[in-house]
Amino acid sequence: MSKLHIRGFRASHYLRSVSILLISLVLGACAVDEEDTSPLFVRSVGTVLGLSGDPSTDRELPDISDPKAQLGMKLFFTKGLSGNQDTACVSCHHPVLGGSDQLSLPIGVNAEIPELLGPGRTHSEALAIADNNSTYDGGPTVPRNSPTTFNSGLWDQVMFHDGRVESLDKLINQNGDPGEFGLGIVTPDSETDDNDVQQADPNAGSNLPTAQSRFPVTSPEEMRGFTFTTPGTNDEVRTALETRLAANQNWIDEFTAVFGDSTVSYARIAEAIGEYERSQVFVNTPWKAFMEGDDSAISEAARRGALLFMLPTRTGGASCLTCHRGDRFTDEQFHVLGMPQIGRGKGDGTTGTDDFGRFRVSGNDNDMYAFRTPSLLNITETGPWGHAGAYTTLEAVIRHHLDPQAAFDNYDISQLEASIVSSGQTDDMVVNTQNALDKLAANKLAGLSLLPTVSLTDAQISDLLAFLETLTDPCLKDRACLAPWIPDATVGDPDGLRLDAVDINGNPL
Numbered sequence: 001m002s003k004l005h006i007r008g009f010r011a012s013h014y015l016r017s018v019s020i021l022l023i024s025l026v027l028g029a030c031a032v033d034e035e036d037t038s039p040l041f042v043r044s045v046g047t048v049l050g051l052s053g054d055p056s057t058d059r060e061l062p063d064i065s066d067p068k069a070q071l072g073m074k075l076f077f078t079k080g081l082s083g084n085q086d087t088a089c090v091s092c093h094h095p096v097l098g099g100s101d102q103l104s105l106p107i108g109v110n111a112e113i114p115e116l117l118g119p120g121r122t123h124s125e126a127l128a129i130a131d132n133n134s135t136y137d138g139g140p141t142v143p144r145n146s147p148t149t150f151n152s153g154l155w156d157q158v159m160f161h162d163g164r165v166e167s168l169d170k171l172i173n174q175n176g177d178p179g180e181f182g183l184g185i186v187t188p189d190s191e192t193d194d195n196d197v198q199q200a201d202p203n204a205g206s207n208l209p210t211a212q213s214r215f216p217v218t219s220p221e222e223m224r225g226f227t228f229t230t231p232g233t234n235d236e237v238r239t240a241l242e243t244r245l246a247a248n249q250n251w252i253d254e255f256t257a258v259f260g261d262s263t264v265s266y267a268r269i270a271e272a273i274g275e276y277e278r279s280q281v282f283v284n285t286p287w288k289a290f291m292e293g294d295d296s297a298i299s300e301a302a303r304r305g306a307l308l309f310m311l312p313t314r315t316g317g318a319s320c321l322t323c324h325r326g327d328r329f330t331d332e333q334f335h336v337l338g339m340p341q342i343g344r345g346k347g348d349g350t351t352g353t354d355d356f357g358r359f360r361v362s363g364n365d366n367d368m369y370a371f372r373t374p375s376l377l378n379i380t381e382t383g384p385w386g387h388a389g390a391y392t393t394l395e396a397v398i399r400h401h402l403d404p405q406a407a408f409d410n411y412d413i414s415q416l417e418a419s420i421v422s423s424g425q426t427d428d429m430v431v432n433t434q435n436a437l438d439k440l441a442a443n444k445l446a447g448l449s450l451l452p453t454v455s456l457t458d459a460q461i462s463d464l465l466a467f468l469e470t471l472t473d474p475c476l477k478d479r480a481c482l483a484p485w486i487p488d489a490t491v492g493d494p495d496g497l498r499l500d501a502v503d504i505n506g507n508p509l
């Protein structure tokens with residue numbers, strides 16, 4: 001805030017801008033002076049709307065050099081946590097791939113080449129048959145797009161596209177008031193009470209990434225495989241993995257060094273992985289530098305885009321901030337957007353390939369086809385976009401928001417990897433997606449949708465894109481900067497199962 005005062009010689013301009021802005025916002029009647037894209041004005045709009053530029057303030061997040069985060073990194077990269085020892089967390093969440101996998105939909109177990117991540121990763125029919133995995137169709141195996149693990153420590157309320165790992169502490173509720181603490185975390189393992197309300201999972205651990213880390217190993221498609229501890233409960237899978245790691249003296253030594261005794265429990269595995277993910281803080285964006293006073297950190301086009309993004313439609317903006325609110329650009333709530341539903345789906349609907357989104361968790365009809373608002377931090381590096389990865393350009397994502405039905409009517413499946421189409425994983429797309437779009441239309445009629453009807457020019461869309469580009473931390477495009485989060489020869493490989501990733505050309509990631 002003091003940054004603005006340093007520029008005292010422009011204080012009158014600042015005050016004038018803020019006054020116009022406040023009057024515009026409060027009255028909601030007149031359009032903001034469209035000509036004013038000065039850094040001072042744009043920054044003051046951000047400030048008035050509650051943005052500081054820094055999403056990580058007031059958070060205690062570990063450093064990657066912390067011993068627990070270092071152990072977590074080794075666990076994140078070991079194939080030893082998958083049933084057939086062919087998949088690691090990193091298979092779908094590699095730092096060089098933006099903390100994700102750059103695929104619309106992921107391939108976990110039974111990959112043709114387990115080390116090959118990103119485009120070119122394929123599912124092996126022979127390995128699928130050998131693993132009793134009847135899902136082989138030549139296409140991807142997991143029904144939703146892999147989100148980035150970067151900035152995992154910045155989620156306060158929910159993880160996953162449908163929020164099925166959910167903190168009962170609403171740390172910051174909709175009005176910005178602090179909520180209650182210590183109520184715990186709901187997970188897919190949670191029991192329900194007599195009123196069918198999910199209770200806190202006593203084994204969830206103390207933060208969302210830790211709670212989340214308990215689940216990928218239980219999913220047959222992601223890591224468990226189709227024969228390992230099958231049939232068996234989630235806890236039986238975890239116990240089997242504990243036993244496997246505890247049979248290895250190197251892991252025992254690692255756990256002893258970090259936790260003080262030799263117990264290798266899944267709770268500790270999850271905690272260490274959670275610390276590794278929470279150390280993945282990538283928030284040093286040009287937008288942050290700009291909000292902190294560096295006028296030249298973003299271009300004029302980006303400043304115009306920022307205004308469109310932040311301002312409500314009634315003052316000439318596109319109201320993006322309504323849902324992508326705050327410095328993390330997410331309200332952590334669920335909204336129906338009707339983005340194309342491709343892939344195997346979650347077994348929902350008449351087709352069985354549909355995905356009911358948040359409804360699967362809440363059972364609330366208004367949540368049908370609603371998905372969590374993604375954070376937009378590092379958004380340029382985490383495509384393809386949407387819960388099923390159906391969009392391969394950010395421009396198409398923006399156009400979808402502006403007119404979902406028209407965007408879908410013009411949706412071009414040729415943007416997808418050929419195997420998604422040839423495997424039949426787009427066959428039900430029109431039926432499934434139209435159901436979601438109909439739900440969106442009904443929600444709009446009922447006044448339940450926060451998605452505005454906005455029409456933007458091509459130039460405005462390119463300004464919005466210029467703004468989105470300022471939300472990427474340059475570290476993501478710099479292998480040397482990411483190196484601390486990728487184990488190398490100096491780090492050690494406790495079980496000899498570390499996944500050293502390569503791209504389609506065989507080059508190390």
Ligand code: HEC
Nearest residue numbers: 088089092106107108144145146147159160161213216222
């Ligand atoms: C086969 C690919 C795959 C593997 C392997 C995998 N994940 Fe994921 N991950 C996903 C997908 C897909 C989702 C989203 C699923 C959903 O929302 O239903 C996800 C979600 C997440 C999220 C939630 C992010 C958010 O924004 O809410 C975290 C954190 C995460 N995974 C960490 C891990 C960890 C830790 C492991 C290893 C124990 C792991 N993943 C293994 C594909 C994978």
Ligand code: HEC
Nearest residue numbers: 318319320323335337339371372373374385386387450451
């Ligand atoms: C009604 C709430 C809402 C508004 C308003 C909104 N969004 Fe979104 N946005 C979402 C939701 C929900 C998703 C995820 C949809 C899905 O996965 O199917 C999303 C997805 C996105 C994505 C893709 C993110 C990813 O990781 O896949 C981008 C980029 C995006 N929005 C930008 C914008 C921009 C720019 C605007 C303003 C023009 C905007 N949004 C307005 C709710 C909203």
